[in-house]
Amino acid sequence: MTSGAAEHDHAEHDHGHEHSGQGHAGQRHGGHDHNHGANANARQLTLALLLTGGFLIVEVTYAFISGSLALLSDAGHMLTDAAALALSLLALRVGARPADARRTFGYRRAEVLAAALNAGALFAVGIYVLVEAARRFAQPVEVQATPMLIVAVLGLTVNLISARILAGGQGESLNMRSAYLEVMGDLLGSVAVIVGALLIRFTGWTWVDPLLGAGIGLWVLPRTWALLRASVNILLEGVPRGLDLNALRAELRALPGVEDVHDLHVWSVTGGVNNLTAHLVAPTAGDTLLREVEEVAARFGIAHSTVQIEGPDAHATGGAALHP
Incomplete structure:
Protein backbone atom coordinates (compact mmCIF):
# COMPACT_ATOMS: atom_id res chain seq x y z
CA MET A 1 0.00 0.00 0.00
CA THR A 2 1.19 3.52 -0.74
CA SER A 3 0.31 6.58 1.32
CA GLY A 4 -3.42 5.95 0.95
CA ALA A 5 -5.68 4.77 3.77
CA ALA A 6 -4.47 1.59 5.39
CA GLU A 7 -7.51 -0.52 6.16
CA HIS A 8 -7.01 -4.02 7.50
CA ASP A 9 -9.96 -6.37 7.63
CA HIS A 10 -8.72 -8.91 10.14
CA ALA A 11 -11.70 -11.14 9.53
CA GLU A 12 -10.28 -11.88 6.11
CA HIS A 13 -6.76 -12.80 7.25
CA ASP A 14 -5.45 -16.08 8.53
CA HIS A 15 -3.46 -14.99 11.60
CA GLY A 16 0.12 -16.07 11.34
CA HIS A 17 1.13 -14.58 7.98
CA GLU A 18 2.88 -11.38 6.95
CA HIS A 19 2.53 -8.75 4.25
CA SER A 20 5.53 -6.52 3.75
CA GLY A 21 7.17 -4.20 1.28
CA GLN A 22 8.53 -0.72 0.71
CA GLY A 23 5.74 1.88 0.75
CA HIS A 24 3.33 -0.78 2.02
CA ALA A 25 1.54 -1.36 5.27
CA GLY A 26 3.14 -4.49 6.67
CA GLN A 27 1.13 -6.77 8.96
CA ARG A 28 2.18 -9.67 11.07
CA HIS A 29 -0.17 -11.55 13.32
CA GLY A 30 1.03 -13.61 16.23
CA GLY A 31 -0.39 -17.09 16.60
CA HIS A 32 -3.85 -17.10 18.17
CA ASP A 33 -4.45 -20.74 18.93
CA HIS A 34 -6.58 -20.19 21.98
CA ASN A 35 -9.05 -23.09 21.61
CA HIS A 36 -7.29 -25.51 23.92
CA GLY A 37 -6.80 -22.93 26.66
CA ALA A 38 -10.36 -21.61 26.29
CA ASN A 39 -11.84 -25.11 26.60
CA ALA A 40 -9.74 -25.83 29.67
CA ASN A 41 -10.79 -22.54 31.26
CA ALA A 42 -14.44 -23.28 30.47
CA ARG A 43 -14.20 -26.64 32.24
CA GLN A 44 -12.55 -25.02 35.25
CA LEU A 45 -15.20 -22.31 35.45
CA THR A 46 -18.04 -24.84 35.10
CA LEU A 47 -16.76 -27.02 37.95
CA ALA A 48 -16.18 -24.00 40.19
CA LEU A 49 -19.66 -22.66 39.36
CA LEU A 50 -21.33 -25.95 40.27
CA LEU A 51 -19.51 -26.09 43.60
CA THR A 52 -20.12 -22.46 44.44
CA GLY A 53 -23.76 -22.39 43.35
CA GLY A 54 -24.55 -25.58 45.25
CA PHE A 55 -23.11 -24.26 48.49
CA LEU A 56 -24.51 -20.75 48.09
CA ILE A 57 -28.02 -21.78 49.18
CA VAL A 58 -26.68 -23.37 52.37
CA GLU A 59 -24.52 -20.40 53.31
CA VAL A 60 -27.16 -17.74 52.68
CA THR A 61 -29.70 -19.67 54.75
CA TYR A 62 -27.40 -20.12 57.73
CA ALA A 63 -26.11 -16.56 57.51
CA PHE A 64 -29.60 -15.37 58.42
CA ILE A 65 -30.18 -18.16 60.95
CA SER A 66 -26.96 -17.45 62.86
CA GLY A 67 -27.14 -13.66 62.55
CA SER A 68 -23.41 -13.49 61.74
CA LEU A 69 -22.18 -10.52 59.71
CA ALA A 70 -18.94 -12.32 58.95
CA LEU A 71 -20.93 -15.26 57.59
CA LEU A 72 -23.28 -12.90 55.76
CA SER A 73 -20.24 -11.16 54.29
CA ASP A 74 -18.86 -14.49 53.15
CA ALA A 75 -22.30 -15.42 51.76
CA GLY A 76 -22.40 -12.12 49.88
CA HIS A 77 -19.02 -12.91 48.36
CA MET A 78 -20.24 -16.39 47.53
CA LEU A 79 -23.25 -14.87 45.78
CA THR A 80 -21.06 -12.56 43.72
CA ASP A 81 -18.82 -15.57 43.09
CA ALA A 82 -21.66 -17.55 41.54
CA ALA A 83 -22.72 -14.58 39.40
CA ALA A 84 -19.11 -13.81 38.49
CA LEU A 85 -18.34 -17.39 37.51
CA ALA A 86 -21.49 -17.59 35.40
CA LEU A 87 -20.64 -14.27 33.74
CA SER A 88 -17.04 -15.34 33.19
CA LEU A 89 -18.18 -18.60 31.62
CA LEU A 90 -20.59 -16.75 29.33
CA ALA A 91 -17.88 -14.26 28.37
CA LEU A 92 -15.48 -17.10 27.61
CA ARG A 93 -18.02 -18.73 25.31
CA VAL A 94 -18.76 -15.45 23.56
CA GLY A 95 -15.07 -14.58 23.39
CA ALA A 96 -14.34 -17.84 21.58
CA ARG A 97 -16.47 -16.77 18.63
CA PRO A 98 -14.38 -16.07 15.53
CA ALA A 99 -13.89 -12.66 13.98
CA ASP A 100 -16.49 -11.57 11.46
CA ALA A 101 -17.39 -8.59 9.27
CA ARG A 102 -18.67 -6.60 12.27
CA ARG A 103 -16.09 -7.63 14.90
CA THR A 104 -12.80 -7.80 13.02
CA PHE A 105 -10.86 -8.54 16.22
CA GLY A 106 -13.40 -11.14 17.35
CA TYR A 107 -15.29 -11.10 20.65
CA ARG A 108 -12.48 -11.61 23.14
CA ARG A 109 -13.07 -8.23 24.76
CA ALA A 110 -16.21 -9.78 26.27
CA GLU A 111 -13.84 -11.31 28.83
CA VAL A 112 -12.67 -7.84 29.86
CA LEU A 113 -16.25 -6.62 30.19
CA ALA A 114 -17.00 -9.59 32.45
CA ALA A 115 -13.93 -8.87 34.56
CA ALA A 116 -14.96 -5.22 34.96
CA LEU A 117 -18.52 -6.15 35.97
CA ASN A 118 -17.27 -8.78 38.42
CA ALA A 119 -14.82 -6.36 39.99
CA GLY A 120 -17.49 -3.68 40.28
CA ALA A 121 -19.90 -6.07 41.99
CA LEU A 122 -17.29 -7.32 44.45
CA PHE A 123 -16.21 -3.75 45.20
CA ALA A 124 -19.82 -2.85 46.03
CA PHE A 137 -20.05 -1.94 66.30
CA ALA A 138 -22.53 0.71 67.42
CA GLN A 139 -25.43 -1.75 67.82
CA PRO A 140 -24.13 -5.28 68.61
CA VAL A 141 -26.12 -8.21 67.24
CA GLU A 142 -26.36 -11.64 68.89
CA VAL A 143 -24.49 -14.30 66.90
CA GLN A 144 -25.02 -18.10 66.99
CA ALA A 145 -21.53 -19.53 66.86
CA THR A 146 -22.29 -23.21 66.15
CA PRO A 147 -24.12 -22.92 62.79
CA MET A 148 -21.68 -20.16 61.88
CA LEU A 149 -18.75 -22.53 62.48
CA ILE A 150 -20.27 -25.50 60.63
CA VAL A 151 -21.11 -23.51 57.52
CA ALA A 152 -17.73 -21.75 57.53
CA VAL A 153 -15.88 -25.09 57.58
CA LEU A 154 -17.99 -26.36 54.67
CA GLY A 155 -17.42 -23.09 52.83
CA LEU A 156 -13.68 -23.32 53.33
CA THR A 157 -13.70 -26.79 51.80
CA VAL A 158 -15.67 -25.62 48.77
CA ASN A 159 -13.43 -22.58 48.30
CA LEU A 160 -10.25 -24.63 48.56
CA ILE A 161 -11.48 -26.95 45.82
CA SER A 162 -12.65 -24.07 43.61
CA ALA A 163 -9.40 -22.14 44.09
CA ARG A 164 -7.41 -25.22 43.16
CA ILE A 165 -9.50 -25.65 40.01
CA LEU A 166 -9.10 -22.03 38.91
CA ALA A 167 -5.45 -21.55 39.89
CA GLY A 168 -4.09 -22.92 36.62
CA GLY A 169 -5.96 -20.44 34.41
CA GLN A 170 -5.89 -17.24 36.48
CA GLY A 171 -2.67 -16.02 34.89
CA ASP A 186 -14.26 -16.17 49.85
CA LEU A 187 -11.54 -18.55 51.00
CA LEU A 188 -10.08 -15.88 53.26
CA GLY A 189 -13.59 -15.05 54.41
CA SER A 190 -14.24 -18.66 55.40
CA VAL A 191 -11.04 -18.76 57.45
CA ALA A 192 -12.01 -15.50 59.18
CA VAL A 193 -15.50 -16.80 59.94
CA ILE A 194 -14.08 -20.00 61.47
CA VAL A 195 -11.78 -17.98 63.72
CA GLY A 196 -14.63 -15.67 64.66
CA ALA A 197 -17.01 -18.52 65.42
CA LEU A 198 -14.48 -20.16 67.74
CA LEU A 199 -13.76 -16.90 69.57
CA ILE A 200 -17.46 -16.11 69.99
CA ARG A 201 -18.22 -19.64 71.18
CA PHE A 202 -15.51 -19.71 73.85
CA THR A 203 -15.29 -16.04 74.86
CA GLY A 204 -18.65 -14.49 73.97
CA TRP A 205 -16.94 -11.58 72.19
CA THR A 206 -19.62 -10.71 69.65
CA TRP A 207 -17.62 -7.66 68.50
CA VAL A 208 -15.24 -10.10 66.81
CA ASP A 209 -17.87 -10.78 64.12
CA PRO A 210 -18.12 -7.24 62.66
CA LEU A 211 -14.35 -6.83 63.08
CA LEU A 212 -13.70 -9.88 60.91
CA GLY A 213 -16.35 -8.80 58.42
CA ALA A 214 -14.62 -5.44 58.05
CA GLY A 215 -11.25 -7.21 57.73
CA ILE A 216 -12.54 -9.28 54.84
CA GLY A 217 -13.82 -6.15 53.10
CA LEU A 218 -10.52 -4.32 53.57
CA TRP A 219 -8.58 -7.27 52.13
CA VAL A 220 -10.79 -7.54 49.06
CA LEU A 221 -11.20 -3.84 48.16
CA PRO A 222 -7.65 -2.92 47.06
CA ARG A 223 -7.26 -6.10 44.98
CA THR A 224 -10.64 -5.57 43.40
CA TRP A 225 -9.78 -1.94 42.65
CA ALA A 226 -6.58 -3.02 40.89
CA LEU A 227 -8.52 -5.48 38.74
CA LEU A 228 -11.15 -2.84 37.94
CA ARG A 229 -8.44 -0.37 36.90
CA ALA A 230 -6.77 -2.94 34.64
CA SER A 231 -10.11 -3.79 32.99
CA VAL A 232 -11.05 -0.16 32.42
CA ASN A 233 -7.60 0.57 30.99
CA ILE A 234 -8.14 -2.12 28.35
CA LEU A 235 -11.65 -0.90 27.56
CA LEU A 236 -10.26 2.63 27.08
CA GLU A 237 -7.52 1.21 24.83
CA GLY A 238 -4.84 2.47 27.19
CA VAL A 239 -1.20 1.44 26.90
CA PRO A 240 -0.82 -2.02 28.50
CA ARG A 241 0.45 -1.92 32.05
CA GLY A 242 4.22 -2.24 32.30
CA LEU A 243 4.85 -1.23 28.69
CA ASP A 244 7.09 1.83 28.27
CA LEU A 245 5.77 3.62 25.19
CA ASN A 246 8.67 6.09 25.07
CA ALA A 247 11.21 3.25 25.15
CA LEU A 248 9.32 1.47 22.36
CA ARG A 249 9.25 4.64 20.27
CA ALA A 250 12.99 5.14 20.83
CA GLU A 251 13.82 1.59 19.71
CA LEU A 252 11.69 1.93 16.58
CA ARG A 253 13.30 5.26 15.74
CA ALA A 254 16.76 3.73 16.20
CA LEU A 255 16.18 1.09 13.52
CA PRO A 256 18.34 1.48 10.37
CA GLY A 257 16.72 3.75 7.78
CA VAL A 258 14.03 5.13 10.11
CA GLU A 259 13.95 8.93 10.25
CA ASP A 260 10.83 9.38 12.35
CA VAL A 261 7.98 7.52 14.08
CA HIS A 262 4.47 8.92 14.41
CA ASP A 263 0.89 7.73 14.95
CA LEU A 264 2.24 5.11 17.36
CA HIS A 265 -0.54 3.33 19.21
CA VAL A 266 -0.36 0.32 21.52
CA TRP A 267 -3.42 -1.24 23.14
CA SER A 268 -4.89 -4.58 24.20
CA VAL A 269 -7.89 -6.37 22.77
CA THR A 270 -7.98 -8.44 25.96
CA GLY A 271 -5.51 -9.21 28.72
CA GLY A 272 -2.15 -10.34 27.32
CA GLY A 286 13.22 -2.48 2.50
CA ASP A 287 11.47 -5.65 3.65
CA THR A 288 14.08 -6.18 6.35
CA LEU A 289 12.71 -3.21 8.31
CA LEU A 290 9.35 -4.88 8.90
CA ARG A 291 11.02 -7.94 10.38
CA GLU A 292 13.10 -5.70 12.62
CA VAL A 293 9.95 -3.91 13.77
CA GLU A 294 8.41 -7.28 14.63
CA GLU A 295 11.46 -8.18 16.70
CA VAL A 296 11.22 -4.92 18.63
CA ALA A 297 7.48 -5.40 19.16
CA ALA A 298 8.01 -8.95 20.41
CA ARG A 299 10.48 -7.72 23.04
CA PHE A 300 7.71 -5.45 24.35
CA GLY A 301 5.16 -8.29 24.48
CA ILE A 302 3.25 -7.18 21.37
CA ALA A 303 1.76 -10.03 19.35
CA HIS A 304 0.18 -8.12 16.45
CA SER A 305 1.71 -5.18 14.59
CA THR A 306 0.49 -3.05 11.67
CA VAL A 307 3.17 -0.75 10.25
CA GLN A 308 3.04 1.76 7.41
CA ILE A 309 6.31 2.86 5.82
CA GLU A 310 6.27 6.39 4.41
CA GLY A 311 8.52 8.61 2.40
CA PRO A 312 9.73 11.92 3.88
CA ASP A 313 6.96 13.90 2.11
CA ALA A 314 4.06 11.74 3.34
CA HIS A 315 1.40 13.51 5.38
CA ALA A 316 0.93 12.37 8.97
CA THR A 317 -2.73 11.76 8.21
CA GLY A 318 -2.04 9.50 5.26
CA GLY A 319 -2.76 5.81 5.72
CA ALA A 320 -4.06 5.80 9.26
CA ALA A 321 -4.53 2.28 10.59
CA LEU A 322 -7.87 1.27 12.02
CA HIS A 323 -8.30 0.31 15.67
CA PRO A 324 -10.62 -2.32 17.15
Whole structure:
Protein backbone atom coordinates (compact mmCIF):
# COMPACT_ATOMS: atom_id res chain seq x y z
CA MET A 1 0.00 0.00 0.00
CA THR A 2 1.19 3.52 -0.74
CA SER A 3 0.31 6.58 1.32
CA GLY A 4 -3.42 5.95 0.95
CA ALA A 5 -5.68 4.77 3.77
CA ALA A 6 -4.47 1.59 5.39
CA GLU A 7 -7.51 -0.52 6.16
CA HIS A 8 -7.01 -4.02 7.50
CA ASP A 9 -9.96 -6.37 7.63
CA HIS A 10 -8.72 -8.91 10.14
CA ALA A 11 -11.70 -11.14 9.53
CA GLU A 12 -10.28 -11.88 6.11
CA HIS A 13 -6.76 -12.80 7.25
CA ASP A 14 -5.45 -16.08 8.53
CA HIS A 15 -3.46 -14.99 11.60
CA GLY A 16 0.12 -16.07 11.34
CA HIS A 17 1.13 -14.58 7.98
CA GLU A 18 2.88 -11.38 6.95
CA HIS A 19 2.53 -8.75 4.25
CA SER A 20 5.53 -6.52 3.75
CA GLY A 21 7.17 -4.20 1.28
CA GLN A 22 8.53 -0.72 0.71
CA GLY A 23 5.74 1.88 0.75
CA HIS A 24 3.33 -0.78 2.02
CA ALA A 25 1.54 -1.36 5.27
CA GLY A 26 3.14 -4.49 6.67
CA GLN A 27 1.13 -6.77 8.96
CA ARG A 28 2.18 -9.67 11.07
CA HIS A 29 -0.17 -11.55 13.32
CA GLY A 30 1.03 -13.61 16.23
CA GLY A 31 -0.39 -17.09 16.60
CA HIS A 32 -3.85 -17.10 18.17
CA ASP A 33 -4.45 -20.74 18.93
CA HIS A 34 -6.58 -20.19 21.98
CA ASN A 35 -9.05 -23.09 21.61
CA HIS A 36 -7.29 -25.51 23.92
CA GLY A 37 -6.80 -22.93 26.66
CA ALA A 38 -10.36 -21.61 26.29
CA ASN A 39 -11.84 -25.11 26.60
CA ALA A 40 -9.74 -25.83 29.67
CA ASN A 41 -10.79 -22.54 31.26
CA ALA A 42 -14.44 -23.28 30.47
CA ARG A 43 -14.20 -26.64 32.24
CA GLN A 44 -12.55 -25.02 35.25
CA LEU A 45 -15.20 -22.31 35.45
CA THR A 46 -18.04 -24.84 35.10
CA LEU A 47 -16.76 -27.02 37.95
CA ALA A 48 -16.18 -24.00 40.19
CA LEU A 49 -19.66 -22.66 39.36
CA LEU A 50 -21.33 -25.95 40.27
CA LEU A 51 -19.51 -26.09 43.60
CA THR A 52 -20.12 -22.46 44.44
CA GLY A 53 -23.76 -22.39 43.35
CA GLY A 54 -24.55 -25.58 45.25
CA PHE A 55 -23.11 -24.26 48.49
CA LEU A 56 -24.51 -20.75 48.09
CA ILE A 57 -28.02 -21.78 49.18
CA VAL A 58 -26.68 -23.37 52.37
CA GLU A 59 -24.52 -20.40 53.31
CA VAL A 60 -27.16 -17.74 52.68
CA THR A 61 -29.70 -19.67 54.75
CA TYR A 62 -27.40 -20.12 57.73
CA ALA A 63 -26.11 -16.56 57.51
CA PHE A 64 -29.60 -15.37 58.42
CA ILE A 65 -30.18 -18.16 60.95
CA SER A 66 -26.96 -17.45 62.86
CA GLY A 67 -27.14 -13.66 62.55
CA SER A 68 -23.41 -13.49 61.74
CA LEU A 69 -22.18 -10.52 59.71
CA ALA A 70 -18.94 -12.32 58.95
CA LEU A 71 -20.93 -15.26 57.59
CA LEU A 72 -23.28 -12.90 55.76
CA SER A 73 -20.24 -11.16 54.29
CA ASP A 74 -18.86 -14.49 53.15
CA ALA A 75 -22.30 -15.42 51.76
CA GLY A 76 -22.40 -12.12 49.88
CA HIS A 77 -19.02 -12.91 48.36
CA MET A 78 -20.24 -16.39 47.53
CA LEU A 79 -23.25 -14.87 45.78
CA THR A 80 -21.06 -12.56 43.72
CA ASP A 81 -18.82 -15.57 43.09
CA ALA A 82 -21.66 -17.55 41.54
CA ALA A 83 -22.72 -14.58 39.40
CA ALA A 84 -19.11 -13.81 38.49
CA LEU A 85 -18.34 -17.39 37.51
CA ALA A 86 -21.49 -17.59 35.40
CA LEU A 87 -20.64 -14.27 33.74
CA SER A 88 -17.04 -15.34 33.19
CA LEU A 89 -18.18 -18.60 31.62
CA LEU A 90 -20.59 -16.75 29.33
CA ALA A 91 -17.88 -14.26 28.37
CA LEU A 92 -15.48 -17.10 27.61
CA ARG A 93 -18.02 -18.73 25.31
CA VAL A 94 -18.76 -15.45 23.56
CA GLY A 95 -15.07 -14.58 23.39
CA ALA A 96 -14.34 -17.84 21.58
CA ARG A 97 -16.47 -16.77 18.63
CA PRO A 98 -14.38 -16.07 15.53
CA ALA A 99 -13.89 -12.66 13.98
CA ASP A 100 -16.49 -11.57 11.46
CA ALA A 101 -17.39 -8.59 9.27
CA ARG A 102 -18.67 -6.60 12.27
CA ARG A 103 -16.09 -7.63 14.90
CA THR A 104 -12.80 -7.80 13.02
CA PHE A 105 -10.86 -8.54 16.22
CA GLY A 106 -13.40 -11.14 17.35
CA TYR A 107 -15.29 -11.10 20.65
CA ARG A 108 -12.48 -11.61 23.14
CA ARG A 109 -13.07 -8.23 24.76
CA ALA A 110 -16.21 -9.78 26.27
CA GLU A 111 -13.84 -11.31 28.83
CA VAL A 112 -12.67 -7.84 29.86
CA LEU A 113 -16.25 -6.62 30.19
CA ALA A 114 -17.00 -9.59 32.45
CA ALA A 115 -13.93 -8.87 34.56
CA ALA A 116 -14.96 -5.22 34.96
CA LEU A 117 -18.52 -6.15 35.97
CA ASN A 118 -17.27 -8.78 38.42
CA ALA A 119 -14.82 -6.36 39.99
CA GLY A 120 -17.49 -3.68 40.28
CA ALA A 121 -19.90 -6.07 41.99
CA LEU A 122 -17.29 -7.32 44.45
CA PHE A 123 -16.21 -3.75 45.20
CA ALA A 124 -19.82 -2.85 46.03
CA VAL A 125 -20.11 -5.85 48.37
CA GLY A 126 -16.90 -4.83 50.14
CA ILE A 127 -18.23 -1.30 50.72
CA TYR A 128 -21.53 -2.69 52.07
CA VAL A 129 -19.74 -4.97 54.53
CA LEU A 130 -17.65 -2.08 55.86
CA VAL A 131 -20.75 0.06 56.38
CA GLU A 132 -22.62 -2.80 58.05
CA ALA A 133 -19.63 -3.56 60.29
CA ALA A 134 -19.59 0.06 61.49
CA ARG A 135 -23.31 -0.16 62.27
CA ARG A 136 -22.88 -3.38 64.25
CA PHE A 137 -20.05 -1.94 66.30
CA ALA A 138 -22.53 0.71 67.42
CA GLN A 139 -25.43 -1.75 67.82
CA PRO A 140 -24.13 -5.28 68.61
CA VAL A 141 -26.12 -8.21 67.24
CA GLU A 142 -26.36 -11.64 68.89
CA VAL A 143 -24.49 -14.30 66.90
CA GLN A 144 -25.02 -18.10 66.99
CA ALA A 145 -21.53 -19.53 66.86
CA THR A 146 -22.29 -23.21 66.15
CA PRO A 147 -24.12 -22.92 62.79
CA MET A 148 -21.68 -20.16 61.88
CA LEU A 149 -18.75 -22.53 62.48
CA ILE A 150 -20.27 -25.50 60.63
CA VAL A 151 -21.11 -23.51 57.52
CA ALA A 152 -17.73 -21.75 57.53
CA VAL A 153 -15.88 -25.09 57.58
CA LEU A 154 -17.99 -26.36 54.67
CA GLY A 155 -17.42 -23.09 52.83
CA LEU A 156 -13.68 -23.32 53.33
CA THR A 157 -13.70 -26.79 51.80
CA VAL A 158 -15.67 -25.62 48.77
CA ASN A 159 -13.43 -22.58 48.30
CA LEU A 160 -10.25 -24.63 48.56
CA ILE A 161 -11.48 -26.95 45.82
CA SER A 162 -12.65 -24.07 43.61
CA ALA A 163 -9.40 -22.14 44.09
CA ARG A 164 -7.41 -25.22 43.16
CA ILE A 165 -9.50 -25.65 40.01
CA LEU A 166 -9.10 -22.03 38.91
CA ALA A 167 -5.45 -21.55 39.89
CA GLY A 168 -4.09 -22.92 36.62
CA GLY A 169 -5.96 -20.44 34.41
CA GLN A 170 -5.89 -17.24 36.48
CA GLY A 171 -2.67 -16.02 34.89
CA GLU A 172 -4.03 -16.25 31.35
CA SER A 173 -6.75 -13.58 31.29
CA LEU A 174 -8.37 -10.86 33.37
CA ASN A 175 -11.60 -12.82 33.17
CA MET A 176 -10.08 -15.89 34.84
CA ARG A 177 -8.15 -13.71 37.28
CA SER A 178 -11.37 -11.99 38.39
CA ALA A 179 -13.01 -15.37 39.00
CA TYR A 180 -9.95 -16.59 40.91
CA LEU A 181 -9.87 -13.40 43.01
CA GLU A 182 -13.53 -13.84 43.89
CA VAL A 183 -12.88 -17.37 45.15
CA MET A 184 -9.74 -16.35 47.05
CA GLY A 185 -11.70 -13.59 48.76
CA ASP A 186 -14.26 -16.17 49.85
CA LEU A 187 -11.54 -18.55 51.00
CA LEU A 188 -10.08 -15.88 53.26
CA GLY A 189 -13.59 -15.05 54.41
CA SER A 190 -14.24 -18.66 55.40
CA VAL A 191 -11.04 -18.76 57.45
CA ALA A 192 -12.01 -15.50 59.18
CA VAL A 193 -15.50 -16.80 59.94
CA ILE A 194 -14.08 -20.00 61.47
CA VAL A 195 -11.78 -17.98 63.72
CA GLY A 196 -14.63 -15.67 64.66
CA ALA A 197 -17.01 -18.52 65.42
CA LEU A 198 -14.48 -20.16 67.74
CA LEU A 199 -13.76 -16.90 69.57
CA ILE A 200 -17.46 -16.11 69.99
CA ARG A 201 -18.22 -19.64 71.18
CA PHE A 202 -15.51 -19.71 73.85
CA THR A 203 -15.29 -16.04 74.86
CA GLY A 204 -18.65 -14.49 73.97
CA TRP A 205 -16.94 -11.58 72.19
CA THR A 206 -19.62 -10.71 69.65
CA TRP A 207 -17.62 -7.66 68.50
CA VAL A 208 -15.24 -10.10 66.81
CA ASP A 209 -17.87 -10.78 64.12
CA PRO A 210 -18.12 -7.24 62.66
CA LEU A 211 -14.35 -6.83 63.08
CA LEU A 212 -13.70 -9.88 60.91
CA GLY A 213 -16.35 -8.80 58.42
CA ALA A 214 -14.62 -5.44 58.05
CA GLY A 215 -11.25 -7.21 57.73
CA ILE A 216 -12.54 -9.28 54.84
CA GLY A 217 -13.82 -6.15 53.10
CA LEU A 218 -10.52 -4.32 53.57
CA TRP A 219 -8.58 -7.27 52.13
CA VAL A 220 -10.79 -7.54 49.06
CA LEU A 221 -11.20 -3.84 48.16
CA PRO A 222 -7.65 -2.92 47.06
CA ARG A 223 -7.26 -6.10 44.98
CA THR A 224 -10.64 -5.57 43.40
CA TRP A 225 -9.78 -1.94 42.65
CA ALA A 226 -6.58 -3.02 40.89
CA LEU A 227 -8.52 -5.48 38.74
CA LEU A 228 -11.15 -2.84 37.94
CA ARG A 229 -8.44 -0.37 36.90
CA ALA A 230 -6.77 -2.94 34.64
CA SER A 231 -10.11 -3.79 32.99
CA VAL A 232 -11.05 -0.16 32.42
CA ASN A 233 -7.60 0.57 30.99
CA ILE A 234 -8.14 -2.12 28.35
CA LEU A 235 -11.65 -0.90 27.56
CA LEU A 236 -10.26 2.63 27.08
CA GLU A 237 -7.52 1.21 24.83
CA GLY A 238 -4.84 2.47 27.19
CA VAL A 239 -1.20 1.44 26.90
CA PRO A 240 -0.82 -2.02 28.50
CA ARG A 241 0.45 -1.92 32.05
CA GLY A 242 4.22 -2.24 32.30
CA LEU A 243 4.85 -1.23 28.69
CA ASP A 244 7.09 1.83 28.27
CA LEU A 245 5.77 3.62 25.19
CA ASN A 246 8.67 6.09 25.07
CA ALA A 247 11.21 3.25 25.15
CA LEU A 248 9.32 1.47 22.36
CA ARG A 249 9.25 4.64 20.27
CA ALA A 250 12.99 5.14 20.83
CA GLU A 251 13.82 1.59 19.71
CA LEU A 252 11.69 1.93 16.58
CA ARG A 253 13.30 5.26 15.74
CA ALA A 254 16.76 3.73 16.20
CA LEU A 255 16.18 1.09 13.52
CA PRO A 256 18.34 1.48 10.37
CA GLY A 257 16.72 3.75 7.78
CA VAL A 258 14.03 5.13 10.11
CA GLU A 259 13.95 8.93 10.25
CA ASP A 260 10.83 9.38 12.35
CA VAL A 261 7.98 7.52 14.08
CA HIS A 262 4.47 8.92 14.41
CA ASP A 263 0.89 7.73 14.95
CA LEU A 264 2.24 5.11 17.36
CA HIS A 265 -0.54 3.33 19.21
CA VAL A 266 -0.36 0.32 21.52
CA TRP A 267 -3.42 -1.24 23.14
CA SER A 268 -4.89 -4.58 24.20
CA VAL A 269 -7.89 -6.37 22.77
CA THR A 270 -7.98 -8.44 25.96
CA GLY A 271 -5.51 -9.21 28.72
CA GLY A 272 -2.15 -10.34 27.32
CA VAL A 273 -3.06 -9.71 23.64
CA ASN A 274 -1.27 -6.47 22.78
CA ASN A 275 -1.42 -4.69 19.43
CA LEU A 276 0.61 -1.97 17.74
CA THR A 277 0.06 0.41 14.85
CA ALA A 278 2.70 2.90 13.70
CA HIS A 279 3.85 5.02 10.77
CA LEU A 280 7.58 4.96 10.08
CA VAL A 281 9.26 7.58 7.91
CA ALA A 282 11.91 5.47 6.19
CA PRO A 283 12.42 6.43 2.52
CA THR A 284 15.17 3.88 1.84
CA ALA A 285 13.91 0.97 3.91
CA GLY A 286 13.22 -2.48 2.50
CA ASP A 287 11.47 -5.65 3.65
CA THR A 288 14.08 -6.18 6.35
CA LEU A 289 12.71 -3.21 8.31
CA LEU A 290 9.35 -4.88 8.90
CA ARG A 291 11.02 -7.94 10.38
CA GLU A 292 13.10 -5.70 12.62
CA VAL A 293 9.95 -3.91 13.77
CA GLU A 294 8.41 -7.28 14.63
CA GLU A 295 11.46 -8.18 16.70
CA VAL A 296 11.22 -4.92 18.63
CA ALA A 297 7.48 -5.40 19.16
CA ALA A 298 8.01 -8.95 20.41
CA ARG A 299 10.48 -7.72 23.04
CA PHE A 300 7.71 -5.45 24.35
CA GLY A 301 5.16 -8.29 24.48
CA ILE A 302 3.25 -7.18 21.37
CA ALA A 303 1.76 -10.03 19.35
CA HIS A 304 0.18 -8.12 16.45
CA SER A 305 1.71 -5.18 14.59
CA THR A 306 0.49 -3.05 11.67
CA VAL A 307 3.17 -0.75 10.25
CA GLN A 308 3.04 1.76 7.41
CA ILE A 309 6.31 2.86 5.82
CA GLU A 310 6.27 6.39 4.41
CA GLY A 311 8.52 8.61 2.40
CA PRO A 312 9.73 11.92 3.88
CA ASP A 313 6.96 13.90 2.11
CA ALA A 314 4.06 11.74 3.34
CA HIS A 315 1.40 13.51 5.38
CA ALA A 316 0.93 12.37 8.97
CA THR A 317 -2.73 11.76 8.21
CA GLY A 318 -2.04 9.50 5.26
CA GLY A 319 -2.76 5.81 5.72
CA ALA A 320 -4.06 5.80 9.26
CA ALA A 321 -4.53 2.28 10.59
CA LEU A 322 -7.87 1.27 12.02
CA HIS A 323 -8.30 0.31 15.67
CA PRO A 324 -10.62 -2.32 17.15
